[in-house]
Amino acid sequence: MTDPATSGLEYYLVGGAVRDRLLGLEVDERDYVVVGADADDLLERGFLPVGKEFPVFLHPLTKDEYALARTERKTAPGYHGFIVHAEPSVTLEQDLERRDLTINALAETADGEIIDPYGGLADLQQRWLRHVSPAFSEDPVRILRIARFAARLHGRRFRIADETLALMRSMVDAGEVDALVPERVWAELCKVLGEQRGGARLSVFFETLRACGALQRLLPELDSLWGVPQPAKWHPEIDTGVHVMMVLDTAARLSPQPEVRFAALCHDLGKGNTPAEILPSHHGHEERGVELLTDVCERLRVPKRYCDLARITARFHGKVHKVAELRAATIQDLFDGIDLFRRPDRFEQMLVACEADFRGRTGYEDRDYPQAELMRRIAEAARSVNAGEIAKATANKSLIPERLREARIGAIRRARTGQSASTEVSAGES
Template sequence: MQIYRVGGSVRDALLGRPVQDRDWVVVGATPEQMLAQGFVAVGRDFPVFLHPGTREEYALARTERKSGRGYRGFVVHAAPEVTLEQDLARRDLTINAMALAEAPGGSGAPQLVDPYGGQRDLAARVLRHVTEAFREDPVRILRVARFAARFPDFGVAPETRQLMREMVDEGEADHLVAERVWQELARGLMEAAPARMFEVLRDCGALARLLPEVDRLWGVPQRAEYHPEVDTGVHLMMVLEMSAHLSATLPVRFACLTHDLGKGTTPAELLPRHIGHEERSVRLLRKLCERLRVPLECRELAEVVAREHGNIHRSASLGPAALVRLLERCDAFRKPERLDEVLQACECDARGRLGFAEQPYPQRARLEQALAAARSVATAEVAAQAQARGLAGPKVGELIHAARAAAIAARPELLPPADT
């Protein structure tokens, strides 16, 4: 039995990056031997075990053979005769196909096992597939794109780019299931340079298959006085990069990705104006979320941002009553903590324009202060007074709305300039 540390922890150690999770491969062992040493079996599709002390995952060396379309159709073979090189050959990229073996006798530095040139590609800053087996798993297209977002100074090897295009043309990406697409998309959005993920997916044609609502935004013009970058797709990537710069959460980053979907369906005769694109964005967003089974937290925030981002940008000109209505549409009174995420997504949208990256976004502070003022109203007291006057139902709501507007109006710094 031989045990090797493999995968991302080896890569990150060589890059001098913090090592998060450590994965291990065991060569020359059977499941019975692992269980006899106290390991706990957890794998469903192939033999994986938890170490009895560290609880880290140890997988028996295995090979995989494609038996169907998509990524589910695999026959897995795990046996003592499977070598380390055979196990590493099934991995996606050379930089992830390295292993560390303890020096004989446990003394000295661990020995690097690198049969596919991963260390060379780390030095050259290249993402390169290991073998032609790459084409058997379309999830690897998404993984390459995600690693491009994690390592923005790495390029994709020309032969890997070509292989990814061939896989898309052969229809492999069409067989990806929603859960895996969302899982990789979510992880890519949270990387250091999320725009790189979409650049790579566009380059191989996968974005048009997986997220056609996003793909069609490139080449769609916007009014240059508001968007000096003009192209809607370019703007979208600038917004995503701003979300990473501001260390935004996943729901915020997803909202940034989907806030302008409706601009891809603007009639050509109306361009570069996009009248009513917000409502079109909401409709497209709902279909996208249903198709990818996007979590509710991301879905709800993205819908508010898609519908209201234009109104939030223009909120400096809104009076107290209009501000309360905007806050109500954002569900800010029921979920005040979510308003901060809505406003952060809108700030990313405003600053994700050519020449605007360092511009302030005063709408955010004003709306946060307006919400605080409106929430200072004792709504229970207003409702009790209304009931004492024989009022009920919508009339009570109108009085609460008026009281909140009055609370905002009492704050001169929250009122719009006189000339608006």
């Protein structure tokens, strides 16, 4: 059946839809480029304009995106500094040339013919992430995008071409990354943390940024962790940066929630500025980490739900690991600190992040984490205390908080008496 909206148009399926189909991956969305037309042509066919900076339209029925073929010219630093040229004279090859990677510069006709002017098919087959042209260097967001592709396609053995990594380094040295606005950095980071595709490895994103020097510019608090030693007794991997990447990948296996993964990523930031004289110990790193995390969240304008979970994880992960050794009153203080009684859902998220921290160490990957179950049992006991009954039974209302706290501590103490020997373990230094 002929589609009246596209009948007579010269249009091509482009970008990720072509790439993913050729890789045998599920295609999430389809984008098209239109050649030999202008905005009025599409409007007359019922297309709906959505692009503010670029000439992008939605198909009136499918809502797929159709963009006019365009070229771009760099006019200023950063990713906003472009002049867009979209006219019927712009060819498909010119449009594809402005794209970031050769594997994204593929087009497909309505009949299924692949158009490949820049070697994308060969790079797909050989598993290369390679820039299309020197114009790659004009947009610093592409550094984040290629790092994200490297993480997403890690399981399919894709790697970044040497010349592309060298170009990324030169972009960092030229200050292009410094021109990125916080919202765009967070948007790309959030896409990585939310990655659900099988075979993805989130740590590759950060390792790629570190390899080209961008991590030091964007997340110096994280970058500073590499080379910082930890006690071999508790951390056979030694290097803190290596440990945090292991924790992140473990969190990605344990939970699909990006908030949990962000908490895992940021749980040990305080080890980056441990005084040299106490290394490889990291006494007090939890409190230092909360301060650094606050800086990260403010600088990147991280949403509150991410920050709050990361904050309690950074502050309390060491205590969760050692819950079997803590006094009942200390556990109640922990519950107050994480707002357990109002946010039990966040408590569960924190436990997953703590488990990722425990198992994100060489030789610990498949170990059990009984601390989580012990914490859940104790928390349930504390939550079972009836605050209303205590309030009714307390004549002096100013004493209600004290009586409630005493009751909860008693419930915690009683719950702990039933713990088996297998739960009395410690993660050691976290």
